Amino acid sequence: MAEKHLLEIKNLTIHYQTDYGTVHAVEGFNLEVGNGETLGLVGETGAGKTTTAFGIMQLLPEPAGKVVAGEIYFRGENLLGKSKTEMKKILGKQIAMIFQDPMTSLNPVMTVGAQIEEMIKLHEPGTKEEIKEKAKKMLEVVGIPAVRQDEYPHQFSGGMKQRVVIAIALSCNPMLLIADEPTTALDVTIQAQVLDLMKKLKDDFKTSMIMITHDLGVVAEICDKVAIMYGGKVVEYATKESLYTKPYHPYTVGLFNSIPDLDSEQDRLNVIDGLPPDPTDMPSGCSFHPRCPHKMPICSQKSPSKVVVGSEHHVYCYLYEQEGAL
Amino acid sequence: MLKYFARRILMLIPVILGVAFIVFFLLYITPGDPARIILGDQATEESVLQLREEMGLNDPFFVRFGKYAYNLVVNQDVGKSYVTKRPVWDEIMTVFPATLKLAGSSILLALLIGIPIGIISAIKQYSIFDNVTMLFALIGISMPVFWLGLLLILLFSVKLGWLPSSGYTTLNAMILPAVALGAQSIAIITRMTRSSMLEVIRMDYIRMARSKGQDENKVVFKHALGNALIPIITIAGLQFGRLLGGAVLTESIFSIPGIGRLMVESIKMRDFPVVQGGVLFVAISFSLVNLLVDLLYAYVDPRIKSQYK
Amino acid sequence: MNTVKQKKNKKKSIWLDVWRRLRKNKMAVGGLVIIILLFLTAIFADWIAPYSYESQDLLNMFQTPSFEHWFGTDEFGRDIFSRIVYGSRISLEVGFIAVGISLIIGGSIGAIAGYYGGRLENLLMRCMDVLLAIPEILLAIAIVAALGPSIANLMIAVGISSIPGYARLVRASVMSIREQEFIEAARAAGSSDFRIIVKHILPNCMAPIIVQATIGVAIAILTAAGLSFIGLGIQPPTPEWGSMLSGGRSYIRDYPHMTLFPGIAMMVTILALNLLGDGLRDALDPKLKN
Numbered sequence: 022m023a024e025k026h027l028l029e030i031k032n033l034t035i036h037y038q039t040d041y042g043t044v045h046a047v048e049g050f051n052l053e054v055g056n057g058e059t060l061g062l063v064g065e066t067g068a069g070k071t072t073t074a075f076g077i078m079q080l081l082p083e084p085a086g087k088v089v090a091g092e093i094y095f096r097g098e099n100l101l102g103k104s105k106t107e108m109k110k111i112l113g114k115q116i117a118m119i120f121q122d123p124m125t126s127l128n129p130v131m132t133v134g135a136q137i138e139e140m141i142k143l144h145e146p147g148t149k150e151e152i153k154e155k156a157k158k159m160l161e162v163v164g165i166p167a168v169r170q171d172e173y174p175h176q177f178s179g180g181m182k183q184r185v186v187i188a189i190a191l192s193c194n195p196m197l198l199i200a201d202e203p204t205t206a207l208d209v210t211i212q213a214q215v216l217d218l219m220k221k222l223k224d225d226f227k228t229s230m231i232m233i234t235h236d237l238g239v240v241a242e243i244c245d246k247v248a249i250m251y252g253g254k255v256v257e258y259a260t261k262e263s264l265y266t267k268p269y270h271p272y273t274v275g276l277f278n279s280i281p282d283l284d285s286e287q288d289r290l291n292v293i294d295g296l297p298p299d300p301t302d303m304p305s306g307c308s309f310h311p312r313c314p315h316k317m318p319i320c321s322q323k324s325p326s327k328v329v330v331g332s333e334h335h336v337y338c339y340l341y342e343q344e345g346a347l
Numbered sequence: 348m349l350k351y352f353a354r355r356i357l358m359l360i361p362v363i364l365g366v367a368f369i370v371f372f373l374l375y376i377t378p379g380d381p382a383r384i385i386l387g388d389q390a391t392e393e394s395v396l397q398l399r400e401e402m403g404l405n406d407p408f409f410v411r412f413g414k415y416a417y418n419l420v421v422n423q424d425v426g427k428s429y430v431t432k433r434p435v436w437d438e439i440m441t442v443f444p445a446t447l448k449l450a451g452s453s454i455l456l457a458l459l460i461g462i463p464i465g466i467i468s469a470i471k472q473y474s475i476f477d478n479v480t481m482l483f484a485l486i487g488i489s490m491p492v493f494w495l496g497l498l499l500i501l502l503f504s505v506k507l508g509w510l511p512s513s514g515y516t517t518l519n520a521m522i523l524p525a526v527a528l529g530a531q532s533i534a535i536i537t538r539m540t541r542s543s544m545l546e547v548i549r550m551d552y553i554r555m556a557r558s559k560g561q562d563e564n565k566v567v568f569k570h571a572l573g574n575a576l577i578p579i580i581t582i583a584g585l586q587f588g589r590l591l592g593g594a595v596l597t598e599s600i601f602s603i604p605g606i607g608r609l610m611v612e613s614i615k616m617r618d619f620p621v622v623q624g625g626v627l628f629v630a631i632s633f634s635l636v637n638l639l640v641d642l643l644y645a646y647v648d649p650r651i652k653s654q655y656k
Numbered sequence: 657m658n659t660v661k662q663k664k665n666k667k668k669s670i671w672l673d674v675w676r677r678l679r680k681n682k683m684a685v686g687g688l689v690i691i692i693l694l695f696l697t698a699i700f701a702d703w704i705a706p707y708s709y710e711s712q713d714l715l716n717m718f719q720t721p722s723f724e725h726w727f728g729t730d731e732f733g734r735d736i737f738s739r740i741v742y743g744s745r746i747s748l749e750v751g752f753i754a755v756g757i758s759l760i761i762g763g764s765i766g767a768i769a770g771y772y773g774g775r776l777e778n779l780l781m782r783c784m785d786v787l788l789a790i791p792e793i794l795l796a797i798a799i800v801a802a803l804g805p806s807i808a809n810l811m812i813a814v815g816i817s818s819i820p821g822y823a824r825l826v827r828a829s830v831m832s833i834r835e836q837e838f839i840e841a842a843r844a845a846g847s848s849d850f851r852i853i854v855k856h857i858l859p860n861c862m863a864p865i866i867v868q869a870t871i872g873v874a875i876a877i878l879t880a881a882g883l884s885f886i887g888l889g890i891q892p893p894t895p896e897w898g899s900m901l902s903g904g905r906s907y908i909r910d911y912p913h914m915t916l917f918p919g920i921a922m923m924v925t926i927l928a929l930n931l932l933g934d935g936l937r938d939a940l941d942p943k944l945k946n
Binding site (some may be wrong): 075078081143144 | 554556558563570
Binding site for chain 3 (some may be wrong): 361362363365366370373375376377378485486488489490491492493494497498499500505588590591592595596600601607610611614615622626629630633634648
């Protein structure tokens with residue numbers, strides 16, 4: 022296993038057992054993230070983005086969620102083979118996570134300072150004063166006055182809370198940061214501020230990042246690579262430039278078309294027909310076929326395999342498997 | 348914060364007066380002539396009538412209650428027992444330690460057993476341990492305290508002869524009553540701890556703590572328990588308040604001279620001032636316990652604390 | 657017409673859903689079955705009980721369980737099984753009627769307070785605070801002492817003592833529904849307040865009320881039995897489980913069967929009600945289920 026990539030996920034499959042049946046949240050998921058890269062993981066609600074993130078962090082809700090198959094190589098080592106104790110040393114220190122809703126991701130009965138210090142104490146032991154200093158510094162890095170360290174989360178606004186979460190995540194200088202829709206729960210004006218901050222910090226800290234989002238605007242802003250996820254797997258992967266120049270997968274095309282164009286006169290939004298698939302009852306073959314405008318008979322029979330359509334650009338779709346389709 | 352609690356204490360006064368009114372009314376319509384009770388069966392009709400006049404028993408209801416309330420608020424005086432002729436306050440203070448001891452040991456038992464078991468049950472949800480615990484908790488809630496008391500006596504006093512079946516002065520004697528009275532509280536606190544922990548443990552900040560690489564024990568005890576405590580404190584406070592005034596049955600079974608037994612005896616003997624004072628005392632202690640619970644909230648939850656400012 | 661029908665169907669399907677979820681819960685179904693059996697026992701007591709509940713047989717005092725007397729006999733030679741069978745009547749009657757009393761009075765107080773708000777609410781709820789400050793059993797004891805011991809008075813005493821709990825519950829539910837749009841719509845359509853409360857608000861806050869009432873019956877039975885146990889409730893020779901326990905208490909050293917069986921009957925009843933209450937809570941509000 023060459024250490025070409027910081028993170029390499031192979032055939033990851035995650036299922037949830039629920040009262041309503043087995044939920045196929047992630048199914049045969051493949052992805053690579055290079056050193057220093059920022060990858061956008063894009064998809065609709067329920068596509069399995071967050072589950073993938075929890076799978077990497079091994080924070081799936083127990084006992085319902087289980088990794089059924091696959092490997093997750095981080096710096097060449099399979100995380101799924103690690104013991105809990107080994108994982109604890111990696112979590113926070115090497116891989117950190119920012120959660121979707123800042124309103125609920127901070128412990129309401131602990132001061133924000135203490136929550137940052139907790140992270141530092143776990144991975145970079147030092148004297149009390151050193152840890153406290155470091156925590157103060159992190160607060161200032163994210164633009165919060167250090168004097169507010171003794172305040173509780175309820176005394177902060179949503180945007181400020183997300184800044185605190187970012188400070189916690191970055192406090193041990195992780196190699197990989199997984200941000201799960203970090204701006205979705207925020208007001209639009211605050212979104213831009215937080216996004217700018219993340220962009221700056223990821224460069225300052227030289228952190229690789231997986232940015233989970235459903236917003237192609239966010240991707241354009243911050244990402245180098247993009248993976249489009251549908252029905253629990255990646256359907257298209259490309260550099261940002263390549264994807265924005267020419268999206269291949271019908272689903273990706275649909276996503277781009279659904280962005281309202283401010284320049285042209287448009288009465289209605291172009292939406293993708295149909296609903297996201299029911300994860301307890303995934304369509305056979307390519308899971309997008311029931312909604313696909315270019316559906317062919319084979320689409321419902323077999324899952325399409327990877328088709329390379331350009332340098333660092335591949336897609337899983339039968340449209341491009343036939344010779345000459347390009 | 349001080350101001351808040353001063354206001355709360357002031358607000359207790361109308362509640363106490365309300366309680367006094369209700370009890371006064373109930374005793375007013377209770378059959379039995381106090382003058383006759385005081386003087387005994389041998390007294391002449393004449394002397395009874397005279398005493399009635401002296402005691403103001405012939406006054407209209409509201410005049411009588413007005414006098415009682417005046418004495419209560421201004422002189423903090425709740426009168427004398429018809430039977431022993433001692434001040435009601437002294438009567439209550441004689442029996443209160445036994446009740447406090449009983450209720451205190453029961454609630455202590457409930458917290459020491461209920462919280463740890465509730466936590467384990469929540470962490471191991473749907474395990475055998477959890478299922479067995481929940482079944483026992485349900486049985487505990489459904490067990491009539493007086494029947495449990497009798498069963499305990501039957502087993503540990505009569506059959507095995509390990510523990511005394513009455514009394515309250517020695518530690519040994521306290522075990523059975525405390526278990527009998529506490530069983531329901533143990534069950535309630537176990538269930539509450541479990542459901543409260545289950546609710547908290549699904550929160551994002553718990554996952555966040557785990558994502559830091561934090562030890563699972565610390566996640567449970569520092570992050571989850573800290574947040575789950577509030578409903579547990581509420582229930583524990585309610586239970587303790589209830590135990591203080593509601594130990595009537597347990598006290599009767601184990602022959603413990605506490606407030607509950609004093610109340611029942613006094614009602615049977617129509618010793619109205621003692622009943623009146625006793626209920627007031629229990630209501631005041633109950634309200635104070637509730638106040639204490641609110642104070643504790645502020646201590647555990649910074650969000651509540653900042654509301655009091 | 658069509659919409660009315662749809663509405664009815666929708667209502668039906670909600671309860672059907674609740675029933676479907678409840679049916680899956682084995683414990684709750686067990687509880688329900690026991691309660692139904694208890695009701696049948698109470699109704700057909702005359703056929704089920706092998707002896708009369710008061711016929712004394714001084715030649716057969718303190719019999720331990722046998723073929724003739726399944727649960728043995730008491731200090732007057734009365735058949736304990738028969739007395740327990742008849743006792744189920746009293747317990748169920750007291751439990752359900754007491755809850756009915758507190759539900760009607762407490763529910764009305766809570767609904768009025770929650771719907772109108774303001775000073776009226778303040779006044780009503782302060783009154784409830786006063787009642788809450790007295791432990792239920794003490795209040796029940798005082799009421800029963802004032803009214804005199806009888807079954808009806810016992811129901812009243814137990815019922816009144818648990819009024820505040822229902823008042824608070826209903827008030828909270830009503831307040832949460834009061835501001836919703838369909839209430840606004842009903843008001844705009846000119847419905848009277850009474851109609852709005854009874855037709856629109858109460859049906860929408862039934863879930864917590866049903867759960868509380870089920871568990872409330874268990875509590876009422878316990879309180880009533882407790883009062884009888886200390887001699888303030890139902891008087892002998894009426895067969896009541898609590899007073900049977902109290903009677904057996906003096907003979908516990910030699911004849912424990914006298915305390916064992918009435919206690920088991922009581923515990924099974926309470927347990928069944930609690931099981932059903934727990935099951936109903938999960939079935940009525942699946943969100944609450946862990």
